[in-house]
Every structure is written in structure tokens, then in C-alpha cells.
């Protein structure tokens with residue numbers, strides 16, 4: 001996984017000149033801090049080099065961000081890399097701060113836990129553009145879920161968390177990437193989502209479900225290949241071909257988009273079972289259920305949630321097929337960022353940039369000491385057991 005030749009050299013993140021204000025989120029691999037220097041606020045992700053898999057994932061995530069920072073690769077719905085830092089114990093890197101939190105929180109804050117179809121159209125259109133851009137770079141995202149969709153200060157979305165993404169061979173079909181279909185009328189989106197409520201202002205999000213355990217235990221590398229055989233994703237968003245271990249390509253992202261759109265419409269995912277096994281059985285066997293009359297939105301979801309990846313919307317001509325769907329009639333794809341009033345605009349963070357905060361390295365040291373203490377082997381436990389027990393990616 002060599003950096004691509006066109007990647008800009010990363011700026012060095014100077015940990016001496018920044019202070020962290022709070023933890024924005026904790027995931028399977030890292031901790032994300034809101035940090036500041038005297039000039040600006042940004043997000044810093046810190047990943048322990050505790051295992052070879054977290055090391056590999058962090059390196060890969062930095063590499064994807066680096067590629068996204070090349071001027072010709074920048075996209076309004078994808079982040080760029082501001083700076084990086086590496087010590088013998090950890091990686092840290094800074095990306096722009098998204099003050100609106102994630103789409104999961106926003107969805108849960110709605111009175112009935114769902115979005116209207118015009119709001120769904122706004123968010124899905126931007127996500128389609130982000131995925132289209134990644135695919136055009138030969139990257140399958142593979143971890144689409146509301147927790148990984150962040151809201152920028154402007155109200156537009158940014159995808160985050162690229163550690164499960166994968167470099168695949170770019171589609172070579174000539175019709176795959178065509179100019180945006182465009183259309184006559186621009187669409188206006190009214191601002192109707194209530195601002196942040198008190199109950200959700202604090203507290204870290206808890207991921208809804210852990211990453212799935214590897215079922216196909218084939219070792220994978222991140223080198224380019226046409227299809228990937230690794231087993232990754234989040235239970236409720238995993239596609240049938242991933243569960244079957246058939247090998248998968250960019251169509252896994254269109255499946256996950258179907259699950260996400262369904263969740264935005266109904267407030268719950270379509271295949272969730274009482275257990276992981278039941279969820280997977282549903283993904284493989286069950287057709288999604290739609291309350292109410294069929295319409296363009298349910299039609300879009302249905303065509304994304306086609307079990308056969310070769311018949312799924314997007315599998316033949318990529319994002320163009322999705323953009324042409326009747327649900328998006330009237331959307332000016334080239335003007336998405338010009339929409340003046342996205343559905344939700346975050347309140348401005350009122351932060352004094354010269355004072356306050358804590359040192360990220362001190363925080364890291366404390367965490368490490370606590371981890372060391374809690375992982376001290378009891379006389380009855382073998383060291384290898386302690387070391388591997390909690391690493392969900394040990395076989396990835």
C-alpha cells in the first residue's frame with residue numbers, strides 16, 4: 001500500500017500546539033477528539049498501534065484521506081487530511097470538524113424518528129455523489145451507516161471512517177461514469193428539522209452493533225483486485241453477497257444505501273432480527289416490507305435492496321442509474337452544494353480558541369495505563385487469550 005505518487009506530503013500535526021476539548025466519538029479502532037489550535041477547530045483521530053490490524057487500518061485510512069486531499073480528487077461531501085502525526089505507540093491525524101454530529105443522532109432527534117421524503121432526497125443525493133466519487137477513484141466504501149455520515153457546519157454531509165474501505169479495480173465499462181443527468185428545475189429544500197434538543201447535547205454515541213465477526217477467514221490485503229472476499233460491515237447493513245462470501249464489488253455500497261434510505265424513511269432497518277444469525281437470514285431471504293402505498297421512494301429502496309448484486313440498481317452504470325431514478329426527478333446534481341438551506345444547520349460552536357482543553361498525549365498515556373492494568377493476566381489466563389480476545393479484526 002504505497003502512497004499514490006500524486007498524494008501531497010502530509011503536514012505534521014503538532015501535538016504541542018493543540019488542545020483537545022472533548023471526545024467526539026469512540027469506535028472500534030480509534031478515538032476522535034474535538035481539538036483546536038489558536039486558529040481553528042478540527043477533529044483529531046487517534047489510533048493505538050495495539051495490533052497489526054489497527055496499524056494497517058489506520059495507515060489505509062490516512063492513505064485514503066491523503067488521496068482525497070489531492071486537488072483533483074477533492075469532493076464537497078468527503079473529508080480531506082489536514083495533518084498527521086506518528087509516534088511509536090499511535091497514529092493521529094486531523095480532519096475538518098463537522099459540528100452537526102452524525103446522521104444517526106439527527107434521525108433519533110426527530111419527533112417520530114424519521115425524515116420526510118424531501119429531507120431524504122437531500123441527504124441521499126449527497127451520499128450518492130460521495131460514493132460515486134469514491135468509486136470513480138476505485139474505492140469501495142463498505143461501511144455506509146448513519147453513524148458514519150457527518151453534518152458539516154454548512155448542513156451538507158461528509159462521509160467519515162475509511163478504515164474498512166477497499167481499493168478495487170475501477171469499473172471499465174464505458175457507460176459506467178457519465179456526466180450527471182441534470183434536469184430542468186432546481187429543487188428547494190425547506191428547513192424544518194428542529195434544532196438540537198437538550199437530551200442529545202451530551203453523551204457519546206454508542207455504535208448500534210459491532211462489526212460482524214469474520215466468517216470467511218481468507219486473509220486479505222489492500223492491493224487492488226476486482227472483487228473483495230473479506231467479510232466486513234455492520235450487521236444490519238451487510239449485503240447478501242458479503243454474507244454468502246461470494247466476493248463483492250462496488251454494489252455493496254448501493255445495497256447499504258438502500259438500507260440507509262429505508263432507515264431514514266421508517267426509523268428502523270429492514271432486516272434486523274433478534275440475533276445476528278436472524279439478521280443475516282433476513283438479509284439473505286426476506287424481502288423488505290413497506291407500509292403504505294408504493295411511491296418513488298419505496299421504488300428506489302426496492303431497486304437498491306435487490307439481493308442479486310448484478311441486478312441491483314447501480315451495478316450496471318454506477319451512480320448514474322441511481323441519479324436517473326424517478327425519486328430524484330428535478331434534482332440539479334451539479335448544484336447540490338448551492339442549496340442555501342439544507343434541512344438542518346448546526347448551531348455554531350462558541351469556543352475560545354486560546355484557552356482550555358487537555359493534552360491528547362496525556363489522555364493517551366492514561367488510557368494506556370488503564371488498559372494495561374485491566375489486561376494484566378490473571379494466573380489462570382494465558383497471555384495469548386488476553387491479547388486476542390477483544391480484537392474483532394484478528395482474522396481480517
Ligand SMILES: Nc1ncnc2c1ncn2[C@@H]1O[C@H](COP(=O)(O)OP(=O)(O)OP(=O)(O)O)[C@@H](O)[C@H]1O
Pocket residue numbers: 024025026027028029030031032043045095096097098099101102147148150160161162163205207
Ligand atoms: N470530523 C469529525 N467531526 C465531528 N465528529 C467526528 C468527526 N470524525 C469522527 N467524528 C465522530 O467520531 C465517531 C467515530 O469516528 P470514526 O467512525 O472515524 O472512528 P472509528 O474508530 O473508525 O469508528 P468505527 O468503529 O465506526 O470504525 C463518529 O461516528 C463521529 O461521531
